[in-house]
Amino acid sequence: YLLGILITIIIGTFLYQKYCCNCSCKEDTKSTTDSLSVDAGSSLSLNKFTLNSEEFNYQCNDNFNFLKNDYKSILPIGDSLNLGIDNLKAFFDKNPNQKLLITGYATSEEKNTSAYPNLGFARANDVKNYFVSKGFSASSFDTSGEIRDVWKMNSDTILGPVDYKLLSVEPTATTEKVDWNAMKTKINATPLTLYFKTGETDIDLTAEQRQKVADLVRYLDNVSDAKLSTIGHTDNVGDRTINTRLGLERADFARDYLAKNGVAKNRIETSSKGPDEPIADNKTAEGKSKNRRTVVTIK
Known part of the structure; x- marks a missing residue:
């Protein structure tokens, strides 16, 4: 009787490992691989707020994220990203000749639900508006948008499809x-x-x-x-x-x-x-x- 129970436990464990665990593990692996697809040849920092120049340097492992097909950023953003924005605001207050170029990205598979030329441009404009809400002047920014077919994702969330570049401008009045x-x-x-x-x-x-x-x-x-x-x-x-x-x-x-x-x-x-x-x-x-x-x- 005890031997029969032992054999049943061994066979049950074997069948579970073979038909349940392996199946779910494979599905999870595939899902993770698909959702984290990224252009390995890109030099862009796809998931970080990064600004490196002779006068201002800041980087954090955070950025603005967006739901697929949406041009409104997911709020609230992380503390480290807000700290970087605050530091940049202090820098801009002391250096009024600086501008920030914000480039937004979207994939060609996404539907442009905005009023702008492409979804990437709309995302850049939304990020600009967040900076303005933090006390920046809207004239301190230029925005652009690009389409990139491969981007880092987590399920339906586009991770960090925004890039930043400091520009020096000194136009006469x-x-x-x-x-x-x-x-x-x-x-x-x-x-x-x-x-x-x-x-x-x-x-x-x-x-x-x-x-x-x-x-x-x-x-x-x-x-x-x-x-x-x-x-x-x-x-x-x-x-x-x-x-x-x-x-x-x-x-x-x-x-x-x-x-x-x-x-x-x-x-x-x-x-x-x-x-x-x-x-x-x-x-x-x-x-x-x-x-x-x-x-x-x-x-």
């Missing part, structure tokens, strides 16, 4: 003023125009429109007193009062959409022209579709 005035003129000459289907307020941006959003944000970052104006327009179908209200709803929707993408809401003014300023003939379907629009300019 005259040159700076002329540059931004010229940029404002260029932006307003061909403003960001968002089109809507009848009775709808959804926005589906083209590549050209996404670049215009990036240009608007860059201008706002560097001209502190600038504001945006969003004016809603409609076709002439239906009651004028209702159309005027619909135009304002579209302008408000555009404002909220830009705010969701990191533009300060208090820097966007909204208004409606309803059906009063058509740019095309309302007698045709094509003309009506052109008149259902919101125009975003710099005030």
